[in-house]
Amino acid sequence: MVQLGIDRLLLTAWDWKARRIGFVTNNAAVTSNFEASRKALIRNGFNVVRLFSPEHGLDTTGPDGHFMGNTMDNLTGLPVVSLYGEKLAPDQKDFEDLDIILIDLPDIGSRFYTYLWTLTYVLEAGARYGKKLIVLDRPNPISGNLLLAEGPMLDEVNAASFIGRWAIPVRHSCTIGELSYYFNIERKIGCDLQVVTCTGWRRHMFHPDWSESFVPASPAINTFETALLYPCLCFLEATNISEGRGTAVPFRVAGAPWINAGELANIFNDNIKTAVVAREVDFVPEVGRYAGNSCKGIMLHVTDRYQFHAVKTGLLLIKLIMDTYKGRFEWAPYKTLVNGKGENHLTLLLGQLDAEDFFKLPFEGFKEELDSYVSNGNWRERVEPILLYED
Incomplete structure (x- = not known):
């Protein structure tokens, strides 16, 4: 049985429970x-006085990349400071009357999922303001x-953004607690x-190994299969191919009217x-690219998640479509709050300068270079000192 960080926190008698607590979280x-973590904390006597929310808002229903304003939480009656609106980081006023900052955010294992980068700004x-942080x-x-x-590992000089601030692989295979320690040190x-660690979890385990039910992390990450395929099909955002946003199966399909x-x-x-x-x-x-139009394409079904290389598969799919539908395939902008013109989206997703140039290789040369291109370098050696869980 896996116990989450929030579960273990609730079972422990902390001498700071009555102090003023800020909580970075969402639904x-x-x-x-x-049970919502924030509700469980308050029910167990933790003096949570202010909430902070990442992209998609506290209720996790805000559209991808859209401005989210400050609000009030209907569940707890607490004020909510948005960290994906007027600002990406808490300021001194947000923290000055707080004693402890708790963080409970559901990362999904991909570099371009932004909850991780909200965590870095909170760190x-x-x-900066001398506050203790506890990551659940x-x-x-x-x-x-x-x-x-x-990989590829992110090129911080040429491709850093809010979908990848610092040098980690696209699929990082760490927990948000481990990356907290890694960033704090590195x-x-x-x-x-x-970090309040989980118990009962081992590195080889996937979500179905510890829970029968997946809680949607955001509007488009609504199932475990979606999370598994997200580092595969998210690259389609930088093209004129639909990745399934606005359907019941986002990031599980790829299509366009001309395919x-x-x-x-x-x-x-x-x-x-x-x-x-x-x-x-x-x-x-229903929304997004080709809204209201019939798209023809494919749905992906992972048959062995223990052998599935998502990034390699996603890049090879784009190359296959590009070469098969010459004259129809195009690179496209992807506008968000943090990239208002949507420019260079593939570069930001892959974390590599001039990422589109890689796809200009002849198909056989592309395949030969692909393993090297998606290498994670010495990532295992770099994170080994901060790993919290066994294989």
């Missing part, structure tokens, strides 16, 4: 019994198996940091024969 942060604010850890839903970690942040579904499914299955299968589908997005 996807729940106990093992699916820096904690150091959660398992990585797509496992902590470092053999499945995939970046010399100097925050007074504590031949059967043709693409056959090409995919002929070239990618391990751990994943494509089947032809039609879908109509």
Whole structure:
């Protein structure tokens, strides 16, 4: 049985429970019994006085990349300071009357999922304003198996952004608690940091190994399969191909009105024969790219999650579509609050300068270079000192 950080916190008698607590969280942060973490804290006598929310807002329903304002929490009656609106980081006024900052956010294991980067801004604010931070850890839903970690490593000089501030792989295979320690040490942040670890979790485990029910982390990350495929199909955001936003299966499908579904499914299955299968589908997005239009394409089904290399698969899919539909495929901008013009989105997703140039290689050369391109370098060695869980 896996106990989450929030579960273990609630079972411990802390001498600071009555002090003024700020809590960085959202609706996807729940106990093992699916009670909202913030409600459980207050019910158990923790003096939470202010909430902070990441992208998508406290209720996790805000559209991707949209401004989220400050609000009041209907569940607790507490004020909520948005960290994806007027500012990305807490300021001195937010922290000056607080004694302890708790953080409980559900990361999904991919570098471009922004809750992790909200955490980094809170770490820096904690150091700047002299506040103790306590991170309530959660398992990585797509496992902590470092053999499945995939790059490229982010180029901080040329490709840093709010979907990747610092040099980690695309699929990092760490927990949010482990990365808290890693950043605090590696970046010399100097925050007074504590992580309340999980128990019962091992690095090889995926979400279905410890829970039958996946709590949606945001509007488009609504199932475990979606989280597993997110580091595969999120790159489609930088193209004129729909990744399924506005459907019941976001980040599980890929299509466009001009694609031949059967043709693409056959090409995919002929070239990618391990751990994943494509089947032809039609879908109509309600919002986003091609809203209201019938898209033809494929749905991916992971047949062996222990062998599935998401990033490599996603990049190879784009190359297959690009070469098959020359003249129709295009790179496209992706506008968000933190990238108002949506420029260079592939560079920011991959964390590599001029990322589109890699796809100009002939197909056979692309395949030969792909393993090297998605290498995570010496990531295992770099994080080994801060790993909190066994293989």
